[in-house]
Amino acid sequence: MRIAALSGGVGGARFLRGLLAALAQPARTSTRGPGAVDPETVDPDPVDEVVVVGNTADDVTLHGLRVCPDLDSVMYTLGGGSDDERGWGRAGESSAVAGELGRYLAAAGTPPDWFTLGDLDLATHVVRSRVLADGGTLTAATELLCRRWSPGVRLLPMTDDRVETHVVVDAADVEPDGASVRSPLAAGLAGPGERALHFQEWWVRHHARPPARRIAVAGAGAATPAPGVVEALTGADVVLLPPSNPVVSLGAVLAVPGVRAALRATAAPVVGVSPVVGGAPVRGMADACLRALGVPTTAAAVAELYADVLDGWLVDPADAPAAGGAGDGGAGDGGAGDGGPLVRAEPLLMTTPADAARIARASLDLAERVRTLDLRSRRTASVPAAHAALVA
Ligand SMILES: O=c1nc2n(C[C@H](O)[C@H](O)[C@H](O)CO)c3cc(O)ccc3cc-2c(=O)[nH]1
Secondary structure, eight states, rough: OOOEEEEEEEHHHHHHHHHHHHHHHSSOOOOTTOOOOOGGSOSSSOOOEEEEOOOTOOOOOOOTEEHHHHHHHHHHHHHBBBOOOTSSSSSTOOOOOHHHHHHHHHHHHHTTTTTTOOOHHHHHHHHHHHHHHTTTOOHHHHHHHHHHOOOSEEESSBBSSOOEEEEEGGGGGOOTTTTSSGGGGTTTOTTTTTEEEEEIIIIIISSOOOEEEEEETTTGGOOOOOOOOHHHSSSSSSEOOOSSOTTEEEHHTTTTTHHHOOOOOOOOOOEEOOSSEETTEETTTHHHHHHTTTTOHHHHHHHHHHHTTTTTEHHHHGGGGGOOOOSSSTTTOOOOOOSSEEEEEOOOOSSHHHHHHHHHHHHHOOOOHHHHOOGGGGGSSSSHHHHTTOOO
C-alpha cells in the first residue's frame, strides 16, 4: 500500500508520527493474548511507502538563509529531534548565535528580535541555503537533510519554485520598520491603504492580530509541483489530509495548480481530519485565517474548502451533528446529509502520541470504507471559491 499525505507544520507532523506508529502496529489484536501475533491477523496489505508533500509557502529568507518551518517540523518530529513542548525547532536548542546576531543588528538599528533561529536549527538552514546557492533544488536540499534524520517517510516540498504566503492588512494597523521581512513576492499584492506582510511577520511577530483583508499565496499560480509530487498523489492507494491549517498550510499546498489537479485526478480515496474541534482550531490561529476568507470556523465549512478533492472527513463527536456530508450508518458515524464526503466521528484532540496513532488509524479505516463505496461523484466539479482566491 502506498500512502501519500499533504502536511503543514506541527499539527501535520504529529498526525504523521501517529500514522507511522499506527502502521508499525499489527492491525488487529491476537487471540493468543497481548503482544502475540497470529499469522492471520497480520495486515495483509503492508505499507510500501509514505510520501509527505510539505507546505513551503511559510518559508522565509532571514539573514540570507532559507528557512522552511513546515518541512523542518515534519523532519524533526519524525526524526525524533523536535522540541515538542514549544511546537517548533530542535529539542535541546540554544540561541548563542541569535544573541550575537541581535547585538550586531541592533547596532545597525534593525533588531530581528521577533524570529529566533536556534544554534542547532541554524545548521539546517545553512546546509539548505548552501545547496540552493550552488544551484540545487529545494527537493535536493530536503533529501540531503532527511538523510541525517531518517524520518521514515519520503518528504517532498510541494514545489521547487519560490512561493510565499503574504497577508494583506490595513496599512493603518501596522507601522513598517527595519525589522520587517522584505520579499520580492510581495510586489503588487497591496492596494492603496494596504500593506502586504510576509506570513511569518503577521503570524509570529504580530500574532495574527491585524485583521487580514486577504491572504495571497504569492507565486503559487506559476509554480509547478516538485518532482515526484504528482506521481505520489496519483499513484497512491490512500491520500490523507492531516489536521493542518486549511488556509495557510493545506490551502497553500493546494494553491499549486498541479497539486490540486493531481488530487482531483487520483483514484485513491482522499480522507481529511478536521483541524476544528467544537468550533475552535485545535492549535494555532487558523480562525484568523478562515475569517480572512469569509469562512466560519466549523468542521463543515473547512470540509467545503476541500469539496473538489475530499471523499472522507473525520470530525470530532462535538462537531458530528453539524458536519454535513454523508453518513454510512457505521459506529461513530456523524454525517447525515446526501452530498459531500463520508463523515465519521472520532475524538480528535491530539494530546498524546497514542491519540495521534488512534486518529491516524481511524483515518485509514475511513479510507477503507470510502474505497468500498463509490463516493467520488460526491466531489464538486470546481475548486471552491475561497481556496481559489488564495492563488496569486
Ligand atoms: O513563534 C515563533 N515561531 C517560530 N517558528 C515557528 C513557525 O514559523 C510557525 O509557527 C509556523 O510557520 C506556522 O506553521 C520557527 C520555525 C522554524 O522552523 C524556525 C524558527 C522559528 C522561530 C519562531 C519564533 O521565533 N517564534
